[in-house]
Amino acid sequence: MDLLMAKLPNLLRLLVSWAFLSVGLWAVSGKLKWKKRWMAWVPGLRYAALGDSLEMDLEGIFCGMLDVPLFLAQLMNLPELNERAEMALALLILVLALLLFIYRIRLFLRLLTAFNARKLWLLPWFIADWLPLLILGASKKYQLREDFRPAEEESKPGTAPAQIPGTGGAAHTNARPESGLSIELRQRTVRDFARKRYLLKDISLDIPNGSLVLLLGGSGSGKTTFVNAVIGYEKADAEILLNGADVYRDYGQMKYRIGFVPQQNLIRGSDTVIRTVSDAAELRLPAKMSGRNRRARVAEVLDLLGLSAGKEGLVSKKSGGQLRRISIAMELVSDLELFVLDEPDSGLDGVIARELFTKLRTIADSGKIVIAITHTPDRVVDLFDKVIVLARDSGRVGRLAFYGSPDEAKRFFGKDSMEGIVMSVNRKEEGGEGLADTFIERYARLTAAEGEGAVS
């Protein structure tokens, strides 16, 4: 009894602090549209739920994992230990408390961003963490930003997105073509701890050989994820056929038939151009190919990309445009069937960029499929055969908004430029028109109605 009385002030303080914080989180959870608002009252779970609703799952889970032992440590008597063990325990608790503090600051700053509140709110939060939460939750002045609002029904971020009427965005028939690239991507998901998050869904299209394809989409629409799934580097729930061969099933061999040029110039500067491309050729070309044929292939690619003149020079001495071409040459040197480039014109001026895309047109004309992502498409759009438009729907899942020729794309979106198309599917917070859902649905209905093939 005496022990209880001695502990009572501490228990009361703990109870009050827990109740206030829970009330604050309860208030804010309404605006965050928590489905299980009772979580606001449970130590550990409350932070996990907060992190989830703010798209900071990892921080939320860490916070939750730290919150529980620290809450229990305050609640219970610590065992009698020797001096060293007590010191170690105290140090451990201190470290955990510090970590919790840092993660809580991160979550709270994100919460302020979500409510368009000023960072100055951090000051009262230091003194009484529940107070700003209560004000943010109760005041009509603070409303959740649109981009933080969870989608209605099943389209809640991280859960299965709403099924769009029609074929689910399919742009091809059930019969898969024997040649070219056939993409049947059902979904691409990632797991954040125990939760499944959708990144891409329902993207189906066929690209004939010899096509130069533009991949369009705002930031976060899943362009790179899509490309990685198509080339088999990050596998999705999909069937990707390249000239009849399954990219996923035989990735060990297929990777030599697919080239990917990353956005950055990932090349060693301290080697010569010719040796850089030759080493790439040794790695990518068949082992049985004779040295003479390999050297001829290297020379051919250097010629094609206009790199023969300075081939003995160091890579680090080359200009931006030349570096992009060296990067392309490293992939092109193998006998590719599919060639994907992530922003090959990044950092290049208009003339050089056009020159580069003209080379890509030549590569496509040789019967290969070339897919390029670019953020400045209008200066080179006339060179492309097809355009793929990806957009992030209200469930924040990347989906197909269009696949067809550039002219058809302009008509479909009612725009006269590719950049205009991107703006129409971009979210309003990004300065776009926020019409992604509209076009995704319209395109799905269109392809369903047409029954087969792309719009073209």
Added chain:
Amino acid sequence: MNRSSIRHKGRWAQTWIYLWKFLRMFIYQNDWKVLPMGAVIAAVVTFVVGTNLFVTQEGTLTGAFALVCVCIWNGFFNSIQVICRDRGIIKREHRAGLHISSYIAAQMIYQLLLCAAQTVVTLFICNVSQVRFPTEGIVTPWGIADVAITLLLITYASDMMALMVSCIVRSTTTAMTVMPFLLIFQLVFSGSFFALSGFAQKLTALTISRWGLDSLCAVGRYNEQPMVTLWNTLFKFKDVEVMGQKPILEIVQRAYGTEYMDEFLLWSGKYNQNEAYLSTLSNVLHNWGVLLIMMLVFAAAAVIALEFVDRDKR
């Protein structure tokens, strides 16, 4: 031709492709600068501690510790940035068919050549500084060869440790932040130079410096050398008076410069034997073996760590 049956360059061939690449880059990338840098460090160290190295027990311990530090420093600097600096490139090449084990194997051969060159430079500097190497070897017939092998193993083991760190971390900034901690750990837990006991003493088994120092003292024949500390202490007490006389001064004066003094120094050395520094074949091979195992473990860990390069965010 059925494309699915096409074979590409295997691990062995890829190792050579990358080894030649690294050798070319040794020239173009100014990697050769590590050699004069190592020479300068070795020169500074031997200038300070070289006189009594392999001459007296105290000089050998201090000098060997300094040389071990030089080797660890050289090894760390050789490779601490080599992988993390090129991580994006390695990821791209891995995607295109590069075997990580081949890449690390090529790095290991290249780093071995670099470490061997640094060892030669260090020995040359020691020679110029008139360090008196043991004439008789324990493993080989030549004392200097034993010392050279020991220095090479210490440098290479440190190099492999730094290579492993470079595979684990994702940026050069992190690598350079981690390095001083590793260095301090190696220096503090070398085992013999700082007095350690209990758990701290057990930790020394994990350091390159401990096995390197044991090895260098063993090939330097530490236990057979004179100890000067006792004589110097005696000399400090020379003016102590006992019943109006100065007996210590008398002893010191009589012995100084004679064979008695040499005998006294050797006699003190005999009472200051260290089992870890036994100049026996088994002891030296044991120390070298531990260093070899360490470098193999570090190399294996480097391969495993770098296999996860695909998980890097873009």
